[in-house]
Amino acid sequence: MAKYLIVGPSWVGDMVMAQSLFKTIQLQDPEAIIDVIGPAWSSPIIARMAEVRRAITLKTGHGEWGISTRRKLGQSLQSEQYDEAIVLPRSWKSALVPFFAKVPKRVGYHGEQRYILLNERRKLDKKTLNQTVKRFVSLGVNKSIAYPPQNLPDPVLTVDKGNQAALYQSHSLDSSRPAVAMMAGAEYGPAKQWPLAHFHELAERLITQGYQVWILGGPKDINDGNVIIKDLGQHAHNLCGKTQLVDAIDLLAAAKLAISNDSGLMHVAAAVGTKVHGIYGSTSEAFTPPLTMNKVIHNLHLECSPCFKRTCPLEHTNCLNQLKPEQIIQSIQLDR
Template sequence: MAEQAPRLLVVGPSWVGDMVMAQSLFIMLKRRYPGATVGVVAPPWSEPILERMAEVDAVHPLAVGHGEFGWKARRALARQLRGRYDRAIVLPRSWKAALVPFLARIPERVGFLGEQRYGLLTERRALDKTVLDQTVKRFVALGLPEAETASGAFALPEPRLEVDRASQTRLGEQHGLGKRPAIAMMPGAEYGPAKQWPLRYFHALAARLSEDGYAVRVIGGPKDHPAGEAIVEGLAHARNLCGETSLADAVDLLAGSEQAVTNDSGLMHVAAAVGTRVQAIYGSSSPAYTPPLTANAQIHYLALDCSPCFKRVCPLGHTNCLNHLYPEPLYHAVTRRIATDG
């Protein structure tokens, strides 16, 4: 008798970029277990991203705020999931993240050691950060037998989000985006200012690209709207779309852009996952730890002695890792690629 395809539940992360990187795990699971069901416990905001992943069969929203315990919501979701899954893969390392699979009585529950999750997990793995030195490696490793991950040499499928072409057309008409080839810019980074390239540099780059015949689209959430205004100020062919589009819209807008100039942010990973050429800017974070998961990217990183510090705000007060990364190299990187493609 053939073995029944497993029913797998993944407790997903809470950041846009991490959720995109989690698709590498979903792809691996579908390849390894043909016919498997993959469900994801995730914050409601992530549904538009997960809906663009062909490998995800079901999304189970967990509406719990950041730092909130949310006992009632977790218990209610667990009741809904009882009997529906055979194995749970818990990506976050917090105690709370392991609670839903435990309460849902899922027989097998795997995750890394963290916050003393005794009893909540049936398989608690030690995390060797020197071997699993990237976020995506840690995600994929939890879907594999532990013996296969000891060397850190295993396949990491690239995320690939589906694109809605009809939505692209609608967005172009709705926002009057015109016919110029588009360069997307993403000035936001939720983590903090030590990951944010100076707005005056974004503006200078946008000005030069506009003069060269390109349209600049600044993409981000409502919090990024003031930054977008600073970038497009005085530029006829630059549009600030921050706060005017949904996360699903951002997927389609980025897919319709020739390149994306971006901080190390969630939207950087979205751009990579739709195949857009990425110009990725790193300050306090490390391109070795959270790189864009595509070969179609160029990294801009000064690798100063104080980098990466992984701080939200520069502890030395100068943020030279970004302030000394001037617009000129970015301009040449963007235009060189366009000339090559042309």
């Protein structure tokens, strides 16, 4: 039985995809103990992963060095006597906690001169490991085994039915209508955000077809949610800023469909088994697909995309503007 300390990523979607690594470790060693370090927001997600014993909160802000904080956390973990640490981010600071925890085997990719901090540094072959999930899982597979990793288990987050029922009641949601969850946020930048007018039109069409629509997101998405549900009546609910991340897990599990930009909540929806309609513009489903077979990808594949830019360098964002709601409506109707 081996004990693993894993330094998780700093984004919601990446943390969900990291569960494929945790599953891989347990497939190799069913008795493995896995603890995961992550930001405070990630604890509710990690708690829904059956493979993880403990979520360890790193009390630093995004992008913050926090060397003293990392040293103290690492020293506090020395008594755990972990056998191996896997560091998913490629930054120098992300490797500090396992170093200070004196974990004997510390694995990660080359990056930012981490020669002392990591004692097993692997070259990141971006052509072979052409997806984020492959890069994560590969670090948990012995280098002598087939490369890239052949078994990529999908993430599966557990669902709290009691919390789900409470959310229906507290937000006056209609249990008799199938729900469509929409995630219109794009924290990375506007080049990943399908137009709000398109979301509004799609929501209006779906409500007339008998659905209720839930807009999910954080406090930053409240205004966008209001734009989407404007004048749509009682079956349109802007839940942005009204729910916690753990609540979004349970609501997405209750939804019949999830329609989303390439975002963290899209990956959450995939991990609870909901049918995902993923909208891609400046990014690519080839690199960060929702890890489920139960999905439909909407991508115009224009000559200028994917550009992976935060804002459109050509100042037109045609990759998203020209993707009309009718295309998604037709796809949904084919499934009915």
